[in-house]
Amino acid sequence: GAVVSQHPSWVICKSGTSVKIECRSLDFQATTMFWYRQFPKQSLMLMATSNEGSKATYEQGVEKDKFLINHASLTLSTLTVTSAHPEDSSFYICSASPGSEWNEQFFGPGTRLTVL
Amino acid sequence: GQNIDQPTEMTATEGAIVQINCTYQTSGFNGLFWYQQHAGEAPTFLSYNVLDGLEEKGRFSSFLSRSKGYSYLLLKELQMKDSASYLCAVWEGNTPLVFGKGTRLSVIA
Numbered sequence: 001g002a003v004v005s006q007h008p009s010w011v012i013c014k015s016g017t018s019v020k021i022e023c024r025s026l027d028f029q030a031t032t033m034f035w036y037r038q039f040p041k042q043s044l045m046l047m048a049t050s051n052e053g054s055k056a057t058y059e060q061g062v063e064k065d066k067f068l069i070n071h072a073s074l075t076l077s078t079l080t081v082t083s084a085h086p087e088d089s090s091f092y093i094c095s096a097s098p099g100s101e102w103n104e105q106f107f108g109p110g111t112r113l114t115v116l
Numbered sequence: 117g118q119n120i121d122q123p124t125e126m127t128a129t130e131g132a133i134v135q136i137n138c139t140y141q142t143s144g145f146n147g148l149f150w151y152q153q154h155a156g157e158a159p160t161f162l163s164y165n166v167l168d169g170l171e172e173k174g175r176f177s178s179f180l181s182r183s184k185g186y187s188y189l190l191l192k193e194l195q196m197k198d199s200a201s202y203l204c205a206v207w208e209g210n211t212p213l214v215f216g217k218g219t220r221l222s223v224i225a
Contacts, residue, residue: 034212043203043217044159093158105213107158 023094138204
């Protein structure tokens, strides 16, 4: 149990376009979902925390107007990278938490974004 | 503030034992996690310690000392497939996990 999927697994896009990444909890309802970004050889950096039905909480330094997060249901959160640029190329990973206990996090397989 | 330190890289021989250390300084503490992450993949859960002592799970063990702000992950009978990054993460309570920068382990023949 506790499977989290992401789609797409990888995406290549042109600079200036927008890209949407989906994160789904397949066999549980996710009260909270997290979005991370990881650059090569670096650790996971939390971008934002989203709770179903409310606005996401962004970490310092993350532009909320550039990285749009929508947690429309208890099984789906989306991250849209708007007007993507080459420096946004990274590995984006979501995780989902089934309850109020923040120590339960299940990670998705990640999405590799390359912006040309 | 939050500060989690781990060695950047380690190398060990197949069949050997390796210990990856993690020290932390956080404003709160409700548990420490170890994750394994292979290149290009998402992290996978290895262990969770909230009480002092050693937790053993097959070839992997994790130790915690809350008074010292210290943990280690012990990998026994190393295999080539254990080559990966190992992430130490602290849960402060009512906040998302705080990850260290990870330790890249290379297992050589």
